[in-house]
Amino acid sequence: MITIAAIQNTRHPIFVRGQGPYSTAGPAQRFACFTSDHITQLNAVDAYMKKEDEAEDLRHEGVYIDVPGWCSDNSLSMRALEEFKRIRMKLRKSFADLFKDRPKRFGLESSECDDNLRQALAWAFSHRVAFSDVGSGNDRYRVLHHNWQAGLSPESNLVGINHRWVIYDSFIMTNCQFLETVTAIEPEWLRGCENFQEESWALKRGGKTGPYKMPLAKASFEEACGPGTNKQTDWW
Structure with a gap:
């Protein structure tokens, strides 16, 4: 829910207008959830964060992954995603300060998620x-x-x-x-x-x-x- 809140508070949409998951021919259709636009957005930022983690791991092995290029290929706005990360970090810190605990993460692969x-x-x-x-x-x-x-x-x-x-x-x-x-x-x-x-x-x-x-x-x-x-x- 913290991730969804962070997405909703970005000043710019995370999908490039006219090229997002709502276009049936769009490459970002892979993120689509037909019961929830919120979950569609969540799927997209989850994939982005995993790609960033993968790029960081491989960087230590001398392998370069073009994350901005990956975002462009998937109709995602790098500017909005960078803004999302900053907001999410602040929200997670506020949660930890308020509840004296780290927020738990939903497993998006769960059938009940x-x-x-x-x-x-x-x-x-x-x-x-x-x-x-x-x-x-x-x-x-x-x-x-x-x-x-x-x-x-x-x-x-x-x-x-x-x-x-x-x-x-x-x-x-x-x-x-x-x-x-x-x-x-x-x-x-x-x-x-x-x-x-x-x-x-x-x-x-x-x-x-x-x-x-x-x-x-x-x-x-x-x-x-x-x-x-x-x-x-x-x-x-």
């Missing part, structure tokens, strides 16, 4: 959740609890899949509104979140009673979690 990461992201971004707006076409979503409509960024790996529930990193307002850096989630992962308690669901009119502003989202949430649920999840 993707689900565990997506569940953690669901909680971390529980204030940035969107629900599929089925009647408005493919990849159209409405943001809970504001009912704002938006599409997916054309650079998202989730385009065309129409996941029912997603969390997102940024809501972009240009001539078209869209969600940037998106991860698919299951609504039951949000049980116990403050934003999903009964009193937090927006109503069409002011007051404490009346129809919900987003009845389909509410119905989908209750179908997954049970009506009126406010129990804490136990996934951790």
Whole structure:
């Protein structure tokens, strides 16, 4: 999660625009995760850090690996990755100072890793959740609890899949509104979140009673979690 936080705080995208994993012909397609743009980015920086470690090990043997060239071949921005490393180092130090321990590393090869990461992201971004707006076409979503409509960024790996529930990193307002850096989630992962308690669901009119502003989202949430649920999840 520290690595994901560091990626999200870089000023520049780690993928070169128009050449990243979202292009089906792009060389960086190897990093793609079709349930999570966050995990796609994580796969990319993990490969980069491994390549740097490999280059450092071989340098002692007189063998040179062109890491900048490797980044270029894989549509990765060296400038953004260098910035990412600096941010990650600071976050790891802050973690160690706060908890008196070194952060533990997820094994990305684990079969449960993707689900565990997506569940953690669901909680971390529980204030940035969107629900599929089925009647408005493919990849159209409405943001809970504001009912704002938006599409997916054309650079998202989730385009065309129409996941029912997603969390997102940024809501972009240009001539078209869209969600940037998106991860698919299951609504039951949000049980116990403050934003999903009964009193937090927006109503069409002011007051404490009346129809919900987003009845389909509410119905989908209750179908997954049970009506009126406010129990804490136990996934951790």
